[in-house]
Amino acid sequence: MSVKIGYLGPQGTFTEEALLWAMQLDEKDLVPYPTEQEVIFAVDRGKVDKGIVPIENSIEGSVNVTLDTLTFGANLVIEREIIVLVRHNLIARPRVKLKDISLVISHPQATAQCRNYLVKNLPNVPVVAANSTAEAVKKVAEQEGSMAAIGTHLAARIYDLNILESDIQDFKDNKTRFVLVGKDPAPRTGNDKTSVVCFIYEDRPGSLLQILQEFAYRYINLTKIQSRPTKKALGDYCFWIDMEGHLEDEVISSALKCLKCKIRDVKILGSYPRTDKVLE
Numbered sequence: 134m135s136v137k138i139g140y141l142g143p144q145g146t147f148t149e150e151a152l153l154w155a156m157q158l159d160e161k162d163l164v165p166y167p168t169e170q171e172v173i174f175a176v177d178r179g180k181v182d183k184g185i186v187p188i189e190n191s192i193e194g195s196v197n198v199t200l201d202t203l204t205f206g207a208n209l210v211i212e213r214e215i216i217v218l219v220r221h222n223l224i225a226r227p228r229v230k231l232k233d234i235s236l237v238i239s240h241p242q243a244t245a246q247c248r249n250y251l252v253k254n255l256p257n258v259p260v261v262a263a264n265s266t267a268e269a270v271k272k273v274a275e276q277e278g279s280m281a282a283i284g285t286h287l288a289a290r291i292y293d294l295n296i297l298e299s300d301i302q303d304f305k306d307n308k309t310r311f312v313l314v315g316k317d318p319a320p321r322t323g324n325d326k327t328s329v330v331c332f333i334y335e336d337r338p339g340s341l342l343q344i345l346q347e348f349a350y351r352y353i354n355l356t357k358i359q360s361r362p363t364k365k366a367l368g369d370y371c372f373w374i375d376m377e378g379h380l381e382d383e384v385i386s387s388a389l390k391c392l393k394c395k396i397r398d399v400k401i402l403g404s405y406p407r408t409d410k411v412l413e
Contacts (some may be wrong), residue, residue, distance in 0.1 A: 145291045169199050170202045174207065177209055184314050205364065
């Protein structure tokens, strides 16, 4: 039985590349969606079995739309993480030269990761947003003129465009972490991570300390902590936390049990195999 997997589309995104590099899949089982939110919603509503979305980049940090949609918009678990070395390319129609470019289009995360390159090489050229890097490349292919996109080698090949310059990201060691989300908790492997969101009763001195001391007391290593607005009121925040270990580990389960007695709520976003392998 085939498994349908949603991804940020259209064809040619870094998300699709990550998926194809990490898993043996038939392309007919891949379903593109125009935004990260719609990928997550599709999984939550049963339109696809699983979905893959970017969650963190080594240059620009967290992909907040992914964090917020998993926190507030869906009831899914993270089943796997995939880390990819991201190389950005400046892509244009045939015969368009660098000096001809009058507009650059791409996903905001991609243009932010190439900010220094754009300032140095394309000063005063407007930069506009697309829902994905592949959508940006597709728009360049469909429109006459001297517009350029930041995207993948795969997208340039699919839409029959030229790569003017490769590796234009500001930092060469540019990695993006993707997560595979679904409804099937991952089994314990002994080398795992767990993601949770902690909701406090109110913003007061020591609120974050209350959370952190439960992990510190048990020597649980936190790999990520980030505050995000709860969308309810100005100054009302929750805390997204990644930690080493699995929910079935006694230290993790006891820490979360104690937290649930001290704060308003803990949303568990799953335990999943930790990876140090970078795909490129």
